[in-house]
Amino acid sequence: MTVFERDGRLLLLDAGLSFPHSEMFGIDLVLPDFSYVAERADRLEAIVLTHGHEDHIGALPYLLREVGTNAEVWATRLTLGMVKSKLDEHGLLAHTELVEIKPGNGTVKVGPFTAEFVRVTHSVPDAVAVVLHTDFGPIVHTGDFKLDETPVDGRVTDLTRLAALGDEGVALLLADSTNAERPGHTPSERTVAASLREIVRDAPGRVIVTSFSSHIHRLQQVIDAAQACGRTVCVIGRSMIRNINIARNLGYASVADDGLIRAKRLDEFMPHEIVIICTGSQGEPGSALTRIALGDHPAVQIHHTDTVVLSSWPVPGNEVKVNETVNRLARLGAKVMTEATDYVHVSGHASAGDLTRMLETVRPRSFVPVHGEFRMLQAHARLAEAAGVPGHAVRIADNGTILELDEDGVSVVGQIEAGTILVDGLSVGNVRDVVLRDRRHLGSDGVMIVVATIAADSAEVLADPEIIMRGFDSPEDDGEALLEQARTAVERVLDECVAQRATEVHVVQQRLHDALAELASRATGKRPMVLPVVVEV
């Protein structure tokens, strides 16, 4: 998410989300911190979305809930289709003013800027770069892009227009850094088609293909391959069905009317007459392919003649889950093809050579690498310097960095608090560190609860202590002996407290805590969270 500001009026570019890493116990989603925008909500005039991927549009409903729906939301037709479906789910569709971006159609007023949209190729159709004209020359933000000279829809990245902007003199380029560490050029999406066609043609039985559900061109190529071989396509998985429907309805995917069947009709066909397109390319729990791999899908069981194609790559953090899916499928007898072994995937992001070409086409006076981990931003910054942008005009901006553009170029003028906020159940934004720490502790070592009931006046023990252990026990006897030792320890502590007249509740609690923590550690080597409750009657 990037904010562009002019005369105090705001234009927001993209509002994406990411997924929690494994240390974010129990967290559902990770959003950008909206505070800066929320504090200026009345001056937010436009939200521009470059393309329909979750890491660019996924936070939009949360953003609109926070800042209201006064700003126009600009996006191309397919992106709008995906955004509408999302806003509808969150009950925000009726209140939001959506404006369609028509790339290559000259300049329009977008909030505080005269803007223009330049078509780029990416792994979802209808992606754009955004140009914001300023007194110091245009700012070009590439969005996510690749340089594909033979894209599936024939719509190449519009380098001609970008070169013309370069001739005018671009003040600042912000460009996608995802593949800045990857040398050479990213191959055309179309190069995968031949490989997929051969796989579908030669497969002895069913072909089951998974990919990113927004990768319409990839899915189109699979559908085309199926149709060319006289196979019928069955689409399985909610997001896959939704995205293909959106793309078909808006004319971004072309499928014969009888080309798609529902899963329950699969039995009507011979295996070699079928291609299944399904969700699950990231090994997501509950997704179609994961359930198929677990032998747990109602409509699809793996046969030894099945060919499964993961036409995708594992997003960092998902490698182990994807591996497990692949291993399970192979174990069930399927032939499994992945990008590690077969030519079934190409990236949607420009590699270092392409990025250099972009830099040489736009010839910006200043450069800010965006969209990537720090190591990628840094690699991209080095490419920019090698391409002739002066070192002092290349700025790596971190979350919250405020850059100012003037006639001398771009400079860092401030830093605001702007990290991530977490979605945790119904709560958005404010999960306390201690809560996450406690979850980590509970998740690793479990919990031990002791309840001691004593008389308020005499500290006499009024009931047997109750001890509960969860996520933690001694395995030999499911913890029975340990429970018994814990009871003995509790009774000893309570007796000592009475004998020593140390009967204040917090003292008794502390002593119970220490005794049980020590016992647990000694007996099991684990350090459960020990929660003593002393009830005074």
Place this chain on the structure above:
Amino acid sequence: MTVFERDGRLLLLDAGLSFPHSEMFGIDLVLPDFSYVAERADRLEAIVLTHGHEDHIGALPYLLREVGTNAEVWATRLTLGMVKSKLDEHGLLAHTELVEIKPGNGTVKVGPFTAEFVRVTHSVPDAVAVVLHTDFGPIVHTGDFKLDETPVDGRVTDLTRLAALGDEGVALLLADSTNAERPGHTPSERTVAASLREIVRDAPGRVIVTSFSSHIHRLQQVIDAAQACGRTVCVIGRSMIRNINIARNLGYASVADDGLIRAKRLDEFMPHEIVIICTGSQGEPGSALTRIALGDHPAVQIHHTDTVVLSSWPVPGNEVKVNETVNRLARLGAKVMTEATDYVHVSGHASAGDLTRMLETVRPRSFVPVHGEFRMLQAHARLAEAAGVPGHAVRIADNGTILELDEDGVSVVGQIEAGTILVDGLSVGNVRDVVLRDRRHLGSDGVMIVVATIAADSAEVLADPEIIMRGFDSPEDDGEALLEQARTAVERVLDECVAQRATEVHVVQQRLHDALAELASRATGKRPMVLPVVVEV
């Protein structure tokens, strides 16, 4: 871990461990299930270790504790050095009979077999393949290997001996499948040397290198590069120091006497006079490089002239942690070089082309791919068929599969229970599923405990209910309002129970549970573990 059995007498080949994946909450280590061997401990005569990596020797102390120390442990000199250090830590060294393997030295009696050891190259020195002679011809187990024609120690994989065995007629080949999906040939370890030398030579300041601590040849090349450039080497990190010491003492690493300094002497040198070798190539929490990246290391703070080299690759599952380390180091101003961007690492495992060469050298009558995930075993099986091993003579064996070798080749004759066992604190082997499920639940949604104290006779409430929430709260007010609502709900439930004479403890508990679970879910969207305790006085 593989068991070879003859006339009821056992030889064990390798005893490795693996590390828990992120769904194994709180688990420390993953071991092979020893039950089969433990039940036949009196007939276990020899344990042969092919090389000194954790996934081949790490489970040895646990195994010996379970089956006793009657069996001889065979390994080469360096592997023995590493094993000794491990057994010493576990107090097992004095009781274990260690026998040194001398590769290339002809046949010896090892337990029930006439065996022979063939030198192979791998990413730790002194690795061997194991040959077990049988009435049906030799069995060859490659161990982990690569075909490196110019290894750093000059000790190539002994293809000559393997070819001679092939001439005799090898009954069964078992071979390393790690890189079976990778086409072509694995480059020589020595090819990294030139690259490392250049990096060390050209670096403006310190060079900080991390790699696997057992990768003695890699470390040697770094040390050589440092010495060639007149730099002094400082080794940081416990396992790195230990392994380099073992290798030096046994003559597997050569370092000038004044070549290594301790971290506290770093200040005596100029940055360009220093190379630091440290642990942390997998982003391990608490390791030297991770602490350096966090700005939390007592002896090393990153300067903007530092060059950090990750001469390694992220083991699957560690990608995110490694990435985070790289990003942090880059953010601190270091130049960071990884295998993704620079030629700083080669694999220690044979690629598909090398595996084919091994198959064509040994020409086995039967083939079993080993050491790899199922997808890799399957890829290796395909290579074997392509190399001329008949399809029916290629067997993919899962954990627990019993294969029998006779004059007709190898066939599956049974399956035993043999998965993994878990080390959880002091407990080895028997973590109940419910414990892991509870940890997952606690780690994701936290815990809510309610203690209600009632009179045994009347069910009258004798004390205010105590409510504790951990890993879970409503974020606006740190859970205060939620606590209040919970108290109200508890009082209402208790009143209802009394009114309805439903005062049996389990009924009251169930109702408290349901009311609080419903409240938590409605108020926060989370589903904490709800643990009601009813104390009767």
